[in-house]
Amino acid sequence: MKALVQRVSRASVSVDGKIVGKIGPGLVVFLGVAQGDSKEDASYLANKVANLRIFANEASKFALSALETQGDILVVSQFTLLADSRKGRRPSFTGAAPPDLAEELYKFFVERVRSTGIKVETGLFQEHMLVEIYNDGPVTISLENKIGK
Secondary structure (H helix, E strand, C coil): CEEEEEEEEEEEEEECCEEEEEECCEEEEEEECECCCCHHHHHHHHHHHHHCCCECCCCCCCCECHHHHCCEEEEEECHHHHCECCCCCCCECCCECCHHHHHHHHHHHHHHHHCCCCCEEECCCCCCCEEEEEEEEEEEEEEECCCCC
16 A cells, blocks of 8 residues: 655545545545455544644654644545556556555544544546645655555
8 A cells, every 4th residue: 555645735536627626725535456465554544644743843844743723634536646667668457456455544543643633625536637736845755555565
């Protein structure tokens, strides 16, 4: 499972010209579910995202989490994070989980983040989405559940 996390001043996601998710200051999380991922992996990443200290306080630019700042989180499914482009010119997505498992773990991830008390908005699973992001910093962090494996 991979998460690409961006600190934003605001963000929204639209499907067919309609906004389906919109947040103020907080995080946008693009989430990719891989073959072999589990609820344990989703819980680990949800906890990591909620507690990731990438917001500023008076002394540091990276001192507070979304929990501490009461920031919002917009979660968008993105299987392309699992792209393998080592061979040829066209990426392979064979490492991505099948849609039914990916959707189940995506929803589980969202619920785990919500259970922390953070306001969570989402995109629509398996839909073509337009994401508008005002990246603050810019700050972009890549997280994986299987670091070092």
